[in-house]
Amino acid sequence: MDSLDETGKRKYISWPVIALMDFVTVIGFDDIIYNFQNQGLAVVSDWVLLLVLFVIPYEMMVGHLGSVFAKEGGGLSSWIRHTSGDKMGYITAWCYWVVSLPYLVDVANSTVISFAWLFKGRALDDNEMSNWVFALFTALIFVAFIFFQHKFANSLQWLSIIGGGAMFVMTILFVIMTFAYLGEGRSVATQPFHFKNFLPTFDMKFMMSLGLLIFAMNGSEFVAPYVNEMKNGPRDFPKAMYMLAAMTGFLTIFGSFSLGVFFNAHKLPDDLKMNGSYYAFKAMGDKFGMGNFFLYAFIITQALYMLAQLAVLVDGGARIFLSDTAKQYLPKQLTKVDKNGLPINGYWLTTFICSVLLFLSSTLPTVNDIFNQLLNLN
Template sequence: MNSKMMADVNQSRKSYITWPVLALMDFVTVIGFDDLIYNFQNQGLSVISSWVIMLFIYVIPYSLMVGQLGSVFSKEGGGLSSWVRGTSGEFLGYFTAWTYWAASIPYVVDTANSVVVGLGWCFNGNDSLENHLSNAKFALLSLLVFVIFIFIQSRFKNSLEVLSTIGGVAMFGMTVLFVIMTFSALVEGRHIATQPFNLHAILPTFNFKYFATIGMLIYAMNGAELVAPFVTRMKKPKSDFPKAMIMLAVMTAFLTIFGSFSLGVFFNAHHLPNDLKMNGSYYAFQALGRQFHVGNFFMYCFAWTEVFYMCALLAVLLDAMTRILISDTGSKYMPKFLRKTNANGLPINGYILTCVLSAFIIGLGVFLPDMNDIFNWLLNLNGIVSPGVTCWIFFAFIKIRERETQFPSEYVFIKNQKFALVVGWWMLIVTAVATVLGIAPQDVSQFSETWWYELAINLIAIIVLIGLGAIMPYVTRREQRSSIGEAFTKIQWIGMVSVLLITMISSFYLGGTHLAMRWWYIGGLSLVGIILIILIGKKEYTATK
């Protein structure tokens, strides 16, 4: 009897997650080498100061808030939508799940684009892919990547989550290697490319451009909510979770500060390449290889690591984001045809919707001047939608602190209720403002033709992705009231798909490269939206008894 009790105790101890492991798990989801590149191009060497500021006034409180939310809703698994549902009702819970899923669409498209770019470096050893691919071919290759990985996901399931974790750790290893080798190069007398390299160079200029790029910093640093379900699996969450977050902060500080410093060594922060966001990671490791006379060795190591990680991540995202949406919203707000699964339990129509919306996002950017502009625009779109979804975290935190007796927690971030609410509102307001300011296009001349076009497609993408979430409950009600159990007849489906295809195909032939034709393309998509709404409104159905 005693030996059995002892075995149970040992088994329970084995199931605990230690705070260093949790910190490492969280770190993989929070920051990566590409995040350093993106923000280095936005702010230059002054991004070092921005990383420090964001670390103390944003990342640490954000992570600790997530810890309390995960502890409060441990029985629901700690998902973001369950936090909002538990505090504000079913509909907001559904809408949170939808916006979280919608925000993932630009992310998976960006991931597919990164796979294509990475393969170009793996096989060409340089940045010549842009010279060989038109915008249309780049878009088609990205769509092909989607199709391939949806097929892969149907064959290999949970193993790909393991692969993405391995890839994430490998990516972290490459980043640490880059920092260490950079300091080794300085010891050997490497000339610093950014001049003057002084205190003034790392101080930011607080203007509109600076504040418009904060959304990208938030996009780079969010993701801590993914480890929230593991808080309750710690032996002493009240004391161990803060330790994990301190370790996370130290690791993030090391990577962001010294990583950005290292980039300033190899790149002149005052004259950066225009394609740094798309190719900067490869340029960096290429420069490192030249410094140590090993050619493209480091670049190829990074390129294959990037492709491996992005491929695994894409496959996991395509499955996880769709499953979360379908399973977490239930039948009350989500149409039956989207909840339909095949023989293997896969939400096949959800996959199709993901592909259609991904194609829509790719189509919006296809008329930008070149492939680099498409990559940059899509990345900046993530810097809008991702912080927007993060607002739900602070909204839920404010709600649980307003009703503390209703939402007890083993771990509490800031015991004083009033101060906790001030911090919660601060985080919500900062994130919301960064989201709105991020709508202003980046990486193009202000108020140029391309700037206005990017502003228009930013707004269209947001309206379509979020607007569909508002329409779905209405479609669900139509299904439930229909005598045939369907929201639309076959003729209506054919008509809607035909209008959409005609508009899309026409835009390729008539769009050209002129701004006027691009606006025609936008107008055509808007017209399709109006026609779809009219068709929905005209649907006749017979209420079931």
């Protein structure tokens, strides 16, 4: 269903907005935290390799396919359906949707963590919230999001503009402050801070971490279902991919370098995967004598970013699964759309399955274990 403005004219999505919608699904500050913990300073070189060998070719292919099938509404499922037949299109759509579900739970968990930081100003203690309460809050995030999406048209685009834009600005700020810190001749947390420590070691640990590196940088095809909502998709969709590749490269390479300045890569907190992004901005504020200013700026940014990511993942995944697969493979109720053209029953099915995953994970000992286990599952 087309989105119309007050004058009855169709509202198109511009390519910078598409790029920001994609940015929130592809990469974030948390992604560089995970991999910094696994590989230390060497991850900077790994990001460079992956940018050249994977990200740029991958996003150029997505840009090309999106421009070729610019009138289709199912993104990846449309591409496969038109090149390999209805059955393969359906199988692709179903598999893509299913494997995204654990990540959706992970994102919803991270949203709860961001709100906990906002209200408490510190990491959540396991004694303050049981696993079951944590699971309940996460489920409520899903339900609140669906009602919000159903009630407000174009909320997905606005969340992406604000959340994605703010996250990239905060990354730029983090990098600028890092170089200002080094310019003052202050000490670096990771020692030794030599060139050879940035070089990758092609051992078993690197190979085992490669999957997480690729996982952190993929997802650009999530916005392909929106190419038919652009005024000139064949021309402008590839531009969004170019912008996305540049933003991804900046955040991963310079962001990881900056982490090595403020964190000792050889001695990292156990809960770095869950709270590392917040620790990074708190450390920056402490180094510059600005208290929690940077921390709270990032907390608000992270909350908006996570909500935007949740919006794109639920909506984009549902569109890939339901919008352009052969109807004979799907129950009729699943393909129903609301007044805004959203596959609302697909939303509810996604929420139900994610809630099951969430409550099963609540049997783990601590909230930190839940967070890490879901990340490992992804």
